[in-house]
Amino acid sequence: KVNGDRLWKRLMEMSKIGGTAKGGVCRVALTDEDKQGRDLFIKWAKETGCNIDIDKIGNIYATRPGKDNSKPSIMIGSHLDSQPTGGKFDGVLGVLAGLEIMDTLNDLNIVTEIPVEIVSWTNEEGARFSPAMIASGVFSGDFSLDYAYERTDKEGKTLGEELERIGYKGSMEVGNRPYKATFELHIEQGPILEAKNKSVGIVTGVQGIRWYDLVLNGKETHAGPSPMEYRKDPVKALTEILPQIYRLAEIYSPDAKVTVGYIDAIPGVRNTVPGSLTMAIDLRHPDETVLSMLDKDLEHIITSHDGKLGVTSTLKEIWYSPPVKFSKECIDAVKNAAHDLKIPTMEIVSGAGHDAVYVSKVAPTSMIFIPCKEGLSHNEMESAKKVDVINGTNVLLNAVLQMAGI
Amino acid sequence: KVNGDRLWKRLMEMSKIGGTAKGGVCRVALTDEDKQGRDLFIKWAKETGCNIDIDKIGNIYATRPGKDNSKPSIMIGSHLDSQPTGGKFDGVLGVLAGLEIMDTLNDLNIVTEIPVEIVSWTNEEGARFSPAMIASGVFSGDFSLDYAYERTDKEGKTLGEELERIGYKGSMEVGNRPYKATFELHIEQGPILEAKNKSVGIVTGVQGIRWYDLVLNGKETHAGPSPMEYRKDPVKALTEILPQIYRLAEIYSPDAKVTVGYIDAIPGVRNTVPGSLTMAIDLRHPDETVLSMLDKDLEHIITSHDGKLGVTSTLKEIWYSPPVKFSKECIDAVKNAAHDLKIPTMEIVSGAGHDAVYVSKVAPTSMIFIPCKEGLSHNEMESAKKVDVINGTNVLLNAVLQMAGI
Ligand SMILES: NC(=O)NCCC(=O)O
Ligand SMILES: NC(=O)NCCC(=O)O
Numbered sequence: 001k002v003n004g005d006r007l008w009k010r011l012m013e014m015s016k017i018g019g020t021a022k023g024g025v026c027r028v029a030l031t032d033e034d035k036q037g038r039d040l041f042i043k044w045a046k047e048t049g050c051n052i053d054i055d056k057i058g059n060i061y062a063t064r065p066g067k068d069n070s071k072p073s074i075m076i077g078s079h080l081d082s083q084p085t086g087g088k089f090d091g092v093l094g095v096l097a098g099l100e101i102m103d104t105l106n107d108l109n110i111v112t113e114i115p116v117e118i119v120s121w122t123n124e125e126g127a128r129f130s131p132a133m134i135a136s137g138v139f140s141g142d143f144s145l146d147y148a149y150e151r152t153d154k155e156g157k158t159l160g161e162e163l164e165r166i167g168y169k170g171s172m173e174v175g176n177r178p179y180k181a182t183f184e185l186h187i188e189q190g191p192i193l194e195a196k197n198k199s200v201g202i203v204t205g206v207q208g209i210r211w212y213d214l215v216l217n218g219k220e221t222h223a224g225p226s227p228m229e230y231r232k233d234p235v236k237a238l239t240e241i242l243p244q245i246y247r248l249a250e251i252y253s254p255d256a257k258v259t260v261g262y263i264d265a266i267p268g269v270r271n272t273v274p275g276s277l278t279m280a281i282d283l284r285h286p287d288e289t290v291l292s293m294l295d296k297d298l299e300h301i302i303t304s305h306d307g308k309l310g311v312t313s314t315l316k317e318i319w320y321s322p323p324v325k326f327s328k329e330c331i332d333a334v335k336n337a338a339h340d341l342k343i344p345t346m347e348i349v350s351g352a353g354h355d356a357v358y359v360s361k362v363a364p365t366s367m368i369f370i371p372c373k374e375g376l377s378h379n380e381m382e383s384a385k386k387v388d389v390i391n392g393t394n395v396l397l398n399a400v401l402q403m404a405g406i
Numbered sequence: 407k408v409n410g411d412r413l414w415k416r417l418m419e420m421s422k423i424g425g426t427a428k429g430g431v432c433r434v435a436l437t438d439e440d441k442q443g444r445d446l447f448i449k450w451a452k453e454t455g456c457n458i459d460i461d462k463i464g465n466i467y468a469t470r471p472g473k474d475n476s477k478p479s480i481m482i483g484s485h486l487d488s489q490p491t492g493g494k495f496d497g498v499l500g501v502l503a504g505l506e507i508m509d510t511l512n513d514l515n516i517v518t519e520i521p522v523e524i525v526s527w528t529n530e531e532g533a534r535f536s537p538a539m540i541a542s543g544v545f546s547g548d549f550s551l552d553y554a555y556e557r558t559d560k561e562g563k564t565l566g567e568e569l570e571r572i573g574y575k576g577s578m579e580v581g582n583r584p585y586k587a588t589f590e591l592h593i594e595q596g597p598i599l600e601a602k603n604k605s606v607g608i609v610t611g612v613q614g615i616r617w618y619d620l621v622l623n624g625k626e627t628h629a630g631p632s633p634m635e636y637r638k639d640p641v642k643a644l645t646e647i648l649p650q651i652y653r654l655a656e657i658y659s660p661d662a663k664v665t666v667g668y669i670d671a672i673p674g675v676r677n678t679v680p681g682s683l684t685m686a687i688d689l690r691h692p693d694e695t696v697l698s699m700l701d702k703d704l705e706h707i708i709t710s711h712d713g714k715l716g717v718t719s720t721l722k723e724i725w726y727s728p729p730v731k732f733s734k735e736c737i738d739a740v741k742n743a744a745h746d747l748k749i750p751t752m753e754i755v756s757g758a759g760h761d762a763v764y765v766s767k768v769a770p771t772s773m774i775f776i777p778c779k780e781g782l783s784h785n786e787m788e789s790a791k792k793v794d795v796i797n798g799t800n801v802l803l804n805a806v807l808q809m810a811g812i
Contacts, residue, residue, distance in 0.1 A: 083673070083675060083678060084673050084675060085626060085673045085678070085681070125677070126676065126677060127675045127676070127677070127678070130676065132677065188631060189628045189630065189631045189632075190628070190630075190631025190632055190633070191631075191632070191633070191636060192631075207630065209630070211676060219782075219785070220491060220784060220785040220786075221781070221782055221783065221784060221785055222595045222596070222757070222758055222783040222784040222785075223663065223665035223667060223688045223690070223784070224595065224596075224613070224615070224663060224688075224690055224756075224757035224758035224759065225594060225595045225596025225597075225598075225756070225757025225758050225781065225783070226595075226596055226597070226663075226757070226781060227596070227597070227660065228655045228659070228660070228662075228663065228664070229660075230597060230781070233665075235648070235666045235667075235669060236652050238644075238648060239648045239649040239652050240649075242641070242644060242645045242648065243645040243646075243649070246642050246645050249634045253634070254633065254634070254635075256634075257629065257630060257632075257634060258634070259629035259639075259676075259677070259678075259679055260641045260671070261629060261671065261674065261675050261676045261677060261678050261679065261680060262671055262674045262675065262676055263641060263669055263670070263671045263674075263683075264669070264670060264671075264674070265666070265667065265668055265669045265670075267489070267490050267491045268667065268668045268669075268670070269489060269490060269533045269667050269668065269784070270532065270533070270536065270617060270665075270667045270668055270686040270688055271531070271532060271533070271538065271665070271667060271688055271758075271784065272489060272491075272533070272665075272667050272784040272785075273665055273667065273784075274666075274667060275491070275785070277669075280676040282629045282630075282676055282677055284629070284630055350630070350631070351628070351630035351631025351632070352628055352630035352631050352677075353630065375627070375631065375632060375636070376625075376626075376627055377627065377628040377631070378626060378627060378628040378629070378675070378677065378678040378679075379625070379626040379627055379628075379678075379681070380626075
C-alpha cells in the first residue's frame with residue numbers, strides 16, 4: 001500500500017506553485033508557473049530514480065525500468081496544468097499518484113517485469129490553448145505537431161512559442177511509444193460518487209464533446225442617438241439565440257450538457273452598441289448519435305437567425321472529441337484492484353475529457369475516479385478527501401502491478 | 407466666414423494621432439495619444455495668440471482676450487478624447503472649430519468686447535473612465551475632484567494617476583469661471599439631420615441617461631460532469647433577464663434606448679461554467695418621468711430574478727444625467743445665426759450626452775449639430791461632409807459674435 005502522507009505532502013507542496021488567495025491554483029499551461037510545476041515534478045521523479053524524457057510537444061515521461069525494458073511499459077498519465085481558477089487536484093493528483101507508486105515500489109524493493117512510466121501531458125485543460133488534451137492528441141496522431149504549435153491564446157501567443165519560452169520543447173518525437181496498458185487517476189469533477197457514497201469510480205468511458213466558436217456581427221454605433229430599429233445589435237440577437245441554445249439541454253435532458261463559458265462584446269464600451277460578440281459553446285453527450293443531433297440543432301438555431309436584426313453569424317466547430325469506451329481488460333484490472341482492497345466502487349462515465357481519451361486510441365486504457373467535494377471542479381474551492389486520494393492511489397498501484405507483473 | 411480648408415486640414419492632422427487602419431481614431435482619455443492630441447491643440451492655440459490654462463482635472467482653457475477682460479467670457483467647448491474605436495469628428499470638431507474661429511477673428515482683426523475661450527474637456531467619452539463628461543461635471547460641481555480622481559479603468563488605473571502620468575494635472579481650481587454664454591458644436595451621432603436633409607441642427611436639449619453595472623453571481627464549475635440542474639450559471643440566467651431588458655425599449659417605444667455595451671463572463675474559459683457575469687446597461691429617454699419608470703422596471707426585472715437558478719444579482723446605478731433643456735437665449739443666438747447664413751436647420755434633442763449638459767447648469771448654453779454619414783458614430787467609419795462642417799462652424803462663429811459683441 002502507498003504512503004498517503006508522502007503523497008498528500010507532495011500534493012500540498014505542488015499546490016503552492018500558482019497557489020491563489022482563495023486556496024485554489026492558477027498554473028495555466030506554458031506559463032512560468034507551469035514551468036515551475038514541471039521542474040518540481042522532474043526533480044521529484046529523478047529522486048525516485050526515474051529516467052526523464054521530454055518530447056517535442058513538452059510531454060514529460062518519467063520511466064522506472066523493469067526486468068525487460070525492451071517490452072511495452074505501463075503508463076500512469078495525467079497533467080500538471082490547471083484552469084486559471086482551478087483547484088489542487090484536477091490533473092496533478094494523477095501525476096503525483098504516479099510518483100507515489102514509484103516510491104512505494106522502491107520502498108518494497110519491487111522490480112516489475114516491464115517498465116512503469118509516468119506521463120505528464122502538456123495543456124490538458126484547453127483553458128489557454130484550444131482544444132483541450134492537445135498533447136495527448138498529438139501523441140495519438142489525432143493532431144499534427146504543427147497544428148498544436150500554431151494554437152494561439154487570447155493574446156496571440158502560440159503554443160509553440162510558449163513551449164520554447166519555458167524551455168520544454170523537447171527533442172523526442174511524439175508518439176510511437178508502445179504501452180501494454182495505461183491508467184489515469186483523476187477526481188470525478190462531478191457530484192455522483194459523493195452522492196452515492198463511493199470512494200472509487202470505475203470509469204468505463206468518456207462522453208463526447210463538441211466545442212464551437214460563435215461570432216455575431218452587427219454594427220458599432222452610439223448608444224444614445226441611434227434609433228432602436230436602426231441598430232444591428234449582436235447583444236440583442238443574443239436575446240433570441242441564447243435561450244434556444246440552452247433549450248437544447250432540456251430537449252436532450254438529462255444527459256446533454258450545454259455551456260457558454262466565454263462571452264465578449266466588442267469593443268466592450270458602455271455607450272457603444274457592440275459591433276460584434278464572440279462566444280464559446282461547449283456541447284456534451286455520452287451518445288454519439290445524440291451529440292450529432294445536438295450539433296445539427298445548434299447549427300439550425302444559428303443559421304435560422306443569420307441576418308435577423310441585421311446581425312450575421314458564423315458558427316465554427318473547433319473540436320470534436322467523440323464518446324470513448326475504455327478497454328475491458330484495463331477496466332477489469334481496476335475492478336479487481338478495488339475488489340481486493342475492499343473499496344466501495346461504482347461504474348461511471350466521465351463527463352470531462354481526459355488525456356486517457358486520446359491515449360485509449362493507441363493503447364488499452366482506463367481511468368479511476370475519486371469523489372470531490374460537492375462535485376466542484378474548475379473552481380478554486382475544489383477539494384478531495386485524503387482517504388479517497390489514498391484509496392484511488394492504492395487501486396491505481398494494484399491495477400498497474402497486475403499489468404506490469406512482479 | 408471661416409476658412410473651411412484650414413479647419414479641415416487641422417481635423418485631418420489631428421485624426422492621425424491615434425489613427426486606426428480602418429480610418430478611425432483611438433485617442434482614449436489619458437492615454438499617450440490623448441497627451442499628443444492635447445499637445446498639438448495647445449501648440450495650435452498658442453499660434454492663434456491664445457493664453458493657455460490647465461485646471462486640476464486636466465481641462466484646457468485657450469483664451470483670446472477681448473476689450474474688457476474683467477467680464478465673463480464666451481465659451482466654445484468640446485473634447486479631444488475618443489472612443490477606442492471612434493471617428494475623426496466626435497468631440498474634436500467642436501474644439502478645432504474653436505481654433506478656426508480664433509484664426510478667423512485674427513484674419514479679420516476683430517477684437518471682441520469680452521474674451522472668447524475654447525475649453526477642451528477631459529474624459530468626455532466615459533469609455534475608459536465612467537461616468538462620461540466627468541470633467542465638465544466637476545466644473546459644474548456635480549462631481550467632486552476626489553470622486554473624479556478615483557475613477558478606475560478596467561486595469562485598475564485611476565483617472566488621477568493617469569492625468570498625472572501624461573502631465574496634464576494642472577494647478578488651476580476647477581470651476582468658478584463665469585461665462586456669459588457657452589456653445590458646443592458636435593456631430594449629431596444619429597441619423598435624423600441626414601434623413602431630413604438639414605445641414606445644421608438647433609439643439610434644444612439632451613435626453614436623460616442612466617448607467618448601471620449589473621453583476622450576476624453563480625458558481626464556477628466544470629462544463630462536463632456537472633448536471634444541468636445542479637448548476638448556478640449566470641449565462642443561463644441571462645437567457646431570462648436579457649430579453650426582458652431589451653423589452654423595455656419596446657414598452658417605452660420609440661424614444662427609449664436600451665444598450666448593453668459590455669458583457670463579460672468570468673473566468674471566461676470554454677469548459678468552465680462562469681462563476682459570474684458583469685454587464686453594463688445604458689438606458690436613455692428624453693422625458694425624466696419615463697426614464698424613472700425605465701429605472702423602476704429595470705430594478706424590478708433584476709430583483710425578481712435574484713436567486714432564480716441559484717444566481718444572485720446586484721444592480722448598481724453608477725450615473726444619472728437628467729434630461730436637460732438649453733438656454734433660450736443661446737438657442738435663439740444659434741437660430742438667428744443659421745437664419746442669417748440661410749442654412750437649412752431643424753430643432754433637435756440630443757441623444758448623446760455632451761459636456762454642454764453639465765456646463766448648462768452653471769452658464770447659459772446651447773449646442774449646434776451637423777449631420778454625420780448614416781448617423782454612424784462610436785464607429786471608425788464615422789464621417790461628416792466638409793460643407794456641413796463649414797456651415798456648423800459659421801453658425802458657431804456667428805452665434806459667438808452675437809454674444810461676445812464686436
Ligand atoms: N478534466 C478536465 O478538466 N479536462 C478538460 C477537458 C474538458 O473540458 O473536459
Ligand atoms: N457625445 C458622446 O459620445 N458622449 C458620450 C456620452 C454618451 O454616452 O452620450
